[in-house]
Amino acid sequence: MSFSDSLLHHSATELAALIQQRKFTSTAIVSFYLARIEALNPSVNALVQVCADTALADAWAVDRAIAQGEYGGVLQGVPFTVKDVFDTRGVVSAAGLVDRAHYCPQHDAVAVTRMKAAGAILLGKSNCPPGGGGGVTDNPVYGATRNPHALSHGPGGSSGGEAAAVAAGLSPLGLGSDSGGSLRIPAHFCGVSTLKPTTGRVPNTGVFDHPGGLSDSRSQIGPMARHVEDLDLVFRVIAGEDGHDCGVIPMPLPDMPPQALNGLRVAWYSEGGIEPIDTCTQVTLQVAADLLAGAGAVVRQAFPSALRNARDITERYWAMGKGSGAQAIQLLSDWDQFRSAMLGFMADYDIILCPVDAAPAPLLGTARPGLFSHTLPYSLAGWPCVVVRAGTADSGLPVGVQIVARAWHEHLALGAAMAIERALPFAR
Known part of the structure; x- marks a missing residue:
């Protein structure tokens, strides 16, 4: 070399x-x-x-x-x-x-x-x-x-x-x-x-x-x-407070990413009514799910139904400055309900494995309709997400997967991503 x-x-x-x-x-x-x-x-x-x-x-x-x-x-x-x-x-x-x-x-x-x-x-x-x-x-x-x-x-x-x-x-x-x-x-x-x-x-x-x-x-x-x-x-x-950004929470850093995934509870989905994904993305997600299962994780197909509300909440958030105070209060209430529903789903799981987007990269200068549909919900939830490459499309373009954990549990998403990376040579 x-x-x-x-x-x-x-x-x-x-x-x-x-x-x-x-x-x-x-x-x-x-x-x-x-x-x-x-x-x-x-x-x-x-x-x-x-x-x-x-x-x-x-x-x-x-x-x-x-x-x-x-x-x-x-x-x-x-x-x-x-x-x-x-x-x-x-x-x-x-x-x-x-x-x-x-x-x-x-x-x-x-x-x-x-x-x-x-x-x-x-x-x-x-x-x-x-x-x-x-x-x-x-x-x-x-x-x-x-x-x-x-x-x-x-x-x-x-x-x-x-x-x-x-x-x-x-x-x-x-x-x-x-x-x-x-x-x-x-x-x-x-x-x-x-x-x-x-x-x-x-x-x-x-x-x-x-x-x-x-x-x-x-x-x-x-x-x-x-x-x-x-x-x-x-x-x-x-990470950590700086004495200026009032949104930073003084939480301790998480544990180091786990080397072993034994017993890690994984929910994964490829479809769920958000934005249909192409075949290579579906195959890549299945490969990643199988890899995590092979590493000792307990993997089940499950979809958080609250995700279907994320686009509406986001669009209302973007328009909040043009609406009334009552509309803003209703938006914040719906946002809280969304977060609560997501927490309820995660009571049974440690991480979620899901798409990043519907397909690999589009042509230069273009953006697919529905871009961000698979990522916006987890910004609304405020949860940590890791993306790691897990496949390759027939075109030669890379395909990634998204791994999501509950708030303050970055180490679990990172540990799962490391397991996928170790198993797939092109991920490095």
């Missing part, structure tokens, strides 16, 4: 260990990814800002510190990228908007600050739709991002640039945001892994159009990576 092949094969978790063991230098790793960006980004258009000079300077400083026996955080020397809605000190943060095309923040978003405090090195910023919301990653400032698996197809949105960057090997890991599927849809379309943590886990402070608190109670930021173990590592770095 060549040096470059080795770097792409290793997870960010492994890279951090190898840097500290002085088997790889941070400078070599950062230089490798910068070379890939120069070669591949023009065709994919995943990254809209590249911090080459500062990244190399930071990498050199890491190598010098390690040579002197000074060891930093758990991501020391590992490069990362972030969606362009995250404020980044001294780096343009346009969020795909013309009126922000030259906006250069004076401070980092809290999650970026925490990544840097853990030793990670900012490599660049990834493309997004205007304002950071929507299912197609294209904007008047930077143009469209393409899917690395097929340049004629899109990466989804709204964290489509981040998913494309990770899938193309332009970055080992990154941060995105999700209000209804904006991490999960692109991860599925691009064949990478992502975690949308429990709502209230990670501060949204410094993320454009994500004020946090009650007015932003569907949104959550989270990691993307090619390896599930990196999701867990980054999650533990960025």
